[in-house]
Each structure stands twice: as structure tokens, then as C-alpha cells.
Amino acid sequence: MDNTATVTGTDPNATDVTDTDTESVSITAAPDITLDKQAGSRAGTARVTSIAYDFVVRTPAMSR
Numbered sequence: 001m002d003n004t005a006t007v008t009g010t011d012p013n014a015t016d017v018t019d020t021d022t023e024s025v026s027i028t029a030a031p032d033i034t035l036d037k038q039a040g041s042r043a044g045t046a047r048v049t050s051i052a053y054d055f056v057v058r059t060p061a062m063s064r
Contacts, residue, residue, distance in 0.1 A: 001025050034058045 004022040011017050040052035 001027050032060050034060065 002022060002024050004020060006018065006020040008016065008018045034057070036056040036058075038054045038056075040054065042049050042051050
């Protein structure tokens with residue numbers, strides 16, 4: 001992955017100055033995800049029942 005930063009400013013002599021720097025970094029992909037599904041209470045009659053579900057999705061690598 002390439003990352004480039006550029007900065008522009010004015011020095012004490014009122015001259016515009018600019019500088020750019022680039023850094024290349026290797027990134028190793030490590031996909032990781034967990035899914036937790038919990039059923040809530042049932043609602044309705046014997047013929048028509050609906051169940052509410054809660055889903056929690058986590059990406060452990062992102063929460064460190």
C-alpha cells in the first residue's frame with residue numbers, strides 16, 4: 001500500500017513552501033469475522049408466528 005502526504009505552508013519570509021513524502025507498506029490480509037444470532041420472544045398465533053432476531057457482527061482484528 002502506498003501512502004503519500006503533502007504539506008504546504010508559508011515560511012517566515014512569506015515564501016510558499018511544499019514538501020511531499022511517500023511510504024510503501026506491505027499489508028498481510030487476515031480476514032476474521034464472528035456472527036452471533038440470538039432469537040427473541042415469539043409473537044403471534046399458532047398458525048402465524050414471528051420471531052425477532054438480534055445479530056451481532058464482530059471483526060476482532062478491528063477492535064484491538
